[in-house]
Amino acid sequence: xxxxxxxxxxxxxxxxxxxxxxxxxxxxxxxxxxxxxxxxxxxxxxxxxxxxxxxxxxxxxxxxxxxxxxxxxxxxxxxxxxxxxxxxxxxxxxxxxxxxxxxxxxxxxxxxxxxxxxxxxxxxxxxxxxxxxxxxxxxxxxxxxxxxxxxxxxxxxxxxxxxxxxxxxxxxxxxxxxxxxxxxxxxxxxxxxxxxxxxxxxxxxxxxxxxxxxxxxxxxxxxxxxxxxxxxxxxxxxxxxxxxxxxxxxxxxxxxxxxxxxxxxxxxxxxxxxxxxxxxxxxxxxxxxxxxxxxxxxxxxxxxxxxxxxxxxxxxxxxxxxxxx
Amino acid sequence: xxxxxxxxxxxxxxxxxxxxxxxxxxxxxxxxxxxxxxxxxxxxxxxxxxxxxxxxxxxxxxxxxxxxxxxxxxxxxxxxxxxxxxxxxxxxxxxxxxxxxxxxxxxxxxxxxxxxxxxxxxxxxxxxxxxxxxxxxxxxxxxxxxxxxxxxxxxxxxxxxxxxxxxxxxxxxxxxxxxxxxxxxxxxxxxxxxxxxxxxxxxxxxxxxxxxxxxxxxxxxxxxxxxxxxxxxxxxxxxxxxxxxxxxxxxxxxxxxxxxxxxxxxxxxxxxxxxxxxxxxxxxxxxxxxxxxxxxxxxxxxxxxxxxxxxxxxxxxxxxxxxxxxxxxxxxxxxxxxxxxxxxxxxxxxxxxxxxxxxxxxxxxxxxxxxxxxxxxxxxxxxxxxxxxxxxxxxxxxxxxxxxxxxxxxxxxxxxxxxxxxxxxxxxxxxxxxxxxxxxxxxxxxxxxxxxxxxxxxxxxxxxxxxxxxxxxxxxxxxxxxxxxxxxxxxxxxxxxxxxxxxxxxxxxxxxxxxxxxxxxxxxx
Numbered sequence: 001x002x003x004x005x006x007x008x009x010x011x012x013x014x015x016x017x018x019x020x021x022x023x024x025x026x027x028x029x030x031x032x033x034x035x036x037x038x039x040x041x042x043x044x045x046x047x048x049x050x051x052x053x054x055x056x057x058x059x060x061x062x063x064x065x066x067x068x069x070x071x072x073x074x075x076x077x078x079x080x081x082x083x084x085x086x087x088x089x090x091x092x093x094x095x096x097x098x099x100x101x102x103x104x105x106x107x108x109x110x111x112x113x114x115x116x117x118x119x120x121x122x123x124x125x126x127x128x129x130x131x132x133x134x135x136x137x138x139x140x141x142x143x144x145x146x147x148x149x150x151x152x153x154x155x156x157x158x159x160x161x162x163x164x165x166x167x168x169x170x171x172x173x174x175x176x177x178x179x180x181x182x183x184x185x186x187x188x189x190x191x192x193x194x195x196x197x198x199x200x201x202x203x204x205x206x207x208x209x210x211x212x213x214x215x216x217x218x219x220x221x222x223x224x225x226x227x228x229x230x231x232x233x234x235x236x237x238x239x240x241x242x243x244x245x246x247x248x249x250x251x252x253x254x255x256x257x258x259x260x261x262x263x264x265x266x267x268x269x270x271x272x273x274x275x276x277x278x279x280x281x282x283x284x285x286x287x288x289x290x291x292x293x294x295x296x297x298x299x300x301x302x303x304x305x306x307x308x309x310x311x312x313x314x315x316x317x318x319x320x321x322x323x324x325x
Numbered sequence: 326x327x328x329x330x331x332x333x334x335x336x337x338x339x340x341x342x343x344x345x346x347x348x349x350x351x352x353x354x355x356x357x358x359x360x361x362x363x364x365x366x367x368x369x370x371x372x373x374x375x376x377x378x379x380x381x382x383x384x385x386x387x388x389x390x391x392x393x394x395x396x397x398x399x400x401x402x403x404x405x406x407x408x409x410x411x412x413x414x415x416x417x418x419x420x421x422x423x424x425x426x427x428x429x430x431x432x433x434x435x436x437x438x439x440x441x442x443x444x445x446x447x448x449x450x451x452x453x454x455x456x457x458x459x460x461x462x463x464x465x466x467x468x469x470x471x472x473x474x475x476x477x478x479x480x481x482x483x484x485x486x487x488x489x490x491x492x493x494x495x496x497x498x499x500x501x502x503x504x505x506x507x508x509x510x511x512x513x514x515x516x517x518x519x520x521x522x523x524x525x526x527x528x529x530x531x532x533x534x535x536x537x538x539x540x541x542x543x544x545x546x547x548x549x550x551x552x553x554x555x556x557x558x559x560x561x562x563x564x565x566x567x568x569x570x571x572x573x574x575x576x577x578x579x580x581x582x583x584x585x586x587x588x589x590x591x592x593x594x595x596x597x598x599x600x601x602x603x604x605x606x607x608x609x610x611x612x613x614x615x616x617x618x619x620x621x622x623x624x625x626x627x628x629x630x631x632x633x634x635x636x637x638x639x640x641x642x643x644x645x646x647x648x649x650x651x652x653x654x655x656x657x658x659x660x661x662x663x664x665x666x667x668x669x670x671x672x673x674x675x676x677x678x679x680x681x682x683x684x685x686x687x688x689x690x691x692x693x694x695x696x697x698x699x700x701x702x703x704x705x706x707x708x709x710x711x712x713x714x715x716x717x718x719x720x721x722x723x724x725x726x727x728x729x730x731x732x733x734x735x736x737x738x739x740x741x742x743x744x745x746x747x748x749x750x751x752x753x754x755x756x757x758x759x760x761x762x763x764x765x766x767x768x769x770x771x772x773x774x775x776x777x778x779x780x781x782x783x784x785x786x787x788x789x790x791x792x793x794x795x796x797x798x799x800x801x802x803x804x805x806x807x808x809x810x811x812x813x814x815x816x817x818x819x820x821x822x823x824x825x826x827x828x829x830x831x832x833x834x835x836x837x838x839x840x841x842x843x844x845x846x847x848x849x850x
Contacts, residue, residue: 272553
């Protein structure tokens with residue numbers, strides 16, 4: 001009962017938040033000088049004033065701000081994110097078209113980073129001053145501080161240009177033909193470099209967090225007790241300590257997971273990965289307001305839902321969270 | 326100029342000559358050519374969407390009445406022959422009889438008339454068909470274009486991507502003004518060009534396939550063209566180098582051009598951009614009260630900015646010199662004008678004379694704008710150069726292109742770096758910058774507020790002059806005036822380059838570059 005009421009309150013907050021996101025984003029976009037008619041004209045090598053006026057009239061850009069805002073909110077309430085001026089396509093369709101590519105990239109990168117990050121973190125926590133620990137710290141610092149576009153280009157030069165193991169860009173090779181497995185292998189080949197690049201950032205977060213929380217748990221009384229009982233190091237670390245040390249890592253993973261788009265924009269740009277990040281980037285450059293707003297709205301939605309779910313999951317995993325006040 | 330006169334006198338002889346050189350090596354049938362686009366395609370229908378990105382797929386999907394060879398000589402394409410009447414008021418196109426659209430429907434003069442209507446209504450370049458009053462269709466294979474005044478620019482406007490003939494039976498189902506958002510623009514797009522659409526995935530690729538019923542027998546040579554969309558120039562460079570991509574155009578970063586030039590298996594060339602004619606220049610707002618109203622100040626700025634440094638140090642030798650508003654590859658180009666070789670003494674003297682004496686180490690202040698990050702070095706260099714003659718320049722960055730475009734359109738600037746394209750005939754892409762009737766009409770209009778009665782008169786005459794020699798003379802005088810009065814200081818051509826691998830035979834290097842049908846391009850064994 002408590003959980004349900006809590007959940008409903010949070011849903012109401014979420015709705016208010018979403019409306020605020022809509023209004024704020026719309027107003028911010030409107031404040032910037034120039035509009036999509038300018039970029040459409042740029043993509044065409046210039047246009048006569050008459051054509052520019054016509055484009056503005058077609059898309060209602062000549063209407064007063066408040067009318068435009070009202071129309072937009074009205075449409076969103078009917079689950080219509082609008083029509084992309086630049087791509088000549090409904091925004092919802094555009095987003096759904098790009099979503100699978102981003103999901104593949106982000107999910108695989110997260111899983112890779114999470115697995116390796118936790119394993120490395122746990123190993124290094126056992127000997128905090130050992131060689132392995134320093135190595136993991138170095139790797140984490142490097143991954144976190146190196147800009148992803150730089151890591152990406154470096155990997156490209158190494159593995160696409162010199163060794164030619166992996167393709168340069170895109171998600172699939174349209175010139176190959178074959179069955180499911182041929183295309184699957186092709187996808188993996190295209191996925192490898194962007195996945196590693198994106199994972200390098202998350203890896204830093206997970207390995208540092210896993211290491212810190214593991215060290216904390218390893219120093220706690222019940223672990224000392226377990227050791228005193230004569231259990232093997234292996235059993236103590238992986239059976240008793242790890243379970244408890246993982247909870248902050250799960251929280252972080254849940255939160256990171258919802259930031260689907262923000263994390264992938266640069267990586268997608270470098271590898272021409274046809275996902276939402278590339279779309280966001282291109283629509284910002286093109287000042288395609290409905291698409292930008294649509295993506296922002298969509299990411300806000302994902303973040304809010306993601307947080308709600310993480311919260312619920314933690315309540316289920318750890319009964320101490322959100323106990324009676 | 327010499328090209329054009331010669332071309333008109335001995336058009337057929339030249340055509341025959343180029344034809345023989347083109348087939349010197351026996352083309353091979355078949356294969357998939359993998360090419361690359363630097364930005365996403367907005368719209369595949371080149372009758373309603375201009376621009377270099379649409380031009381490439383557009384010219385493969387849709388055929389135009391004419392095509393051009395490397396010497397600016399018109400060649401038959403959808404029109405097997407054409408006549409311009411003596412008074413210049415009618416242009417008759419005799420269409421090939423066997424042209425079909427990709428859905429099997431024959432192409433007729435009705436489609437030509439319809440396409441002209443659509444282009445007139447939706448295409449961004451109004452001047453292209455402005456004098457076109459109507460199109461008569463006496464029979465299925467004859468289209469007569471009626472003009473209100475002679476319009477020599479029409480010949481170039483009937484080629485490349487500018488006059489795509491689109492099927493009336495598909496696009497004629499609604500209002501003509503709605504064709505720009507027609508659902509068939511990107512899906513199941515049907516034209517009569519050498520290649521038909523297989524798949525267009527926004528942000529990913531365009532895939533085209535040989536059209537077996539193409540009206541030129543035996544062509545195209547390629548089975549498929551894949552156009553991959555790779556936005557990052559560094560990633561594109563790696564794709565050329567490791568052979569993933571066979572060909573790409575519009576590469577413009579000097580460092581990348583020079584790096585690719587060193588790769589053995591690649592050819593990098595600046596050929597093929599004459600008609601698109603991209604020019605870089607320093608715009609000066611003559612319409613705003615202040616020092617720039619005085620031509621002596623504008624000349625002083627030109628003398629103070631060393632264009633050699635821009636061409637050789639900033640553009641690393643990849644950009645060519647340009648001195649007027651017409652691209653140096655154009656037959657109308659007149660390079661015999663003042664080139665403003667750097668001369669600081671002259672610049673200082675001119676500024677003194679204009680009544681701006683040196684006060685300490687400064688005379689007056691100006692701002693300079695730029696619309697995209699690639700040209701920041703040029704802008705910073707102008708600032709440093711002008712400091713030497715006592716002009717304090719503040720660089721005003723714009724958050725993005727629309728911000729800058731708005732400033733330019735409203736003429737809210739002193740100096741600005743700008744890149745403008747010729748788009749074929751001067752009437753289309755050159756006049757707009759200099760005629761006084763186009764002042765302040767949005768970005769890439771006459772944003773400099775430049776007004777000169779003689780220039781207006783010359784351009785008006787050149788627009789209707791059908792005699793090539795006389796027309797060339799008019800443009801010659803026009804270029805002399807603008808080089809002397811400097812509403813913009815012309816520094817260099819934009820260094821567009823085409824990159825192609827050894828495997829590509831007969832790459833598209835004509836005046837329209839990749840905005841032409843590549844039915845003659847083939848893949849070597």
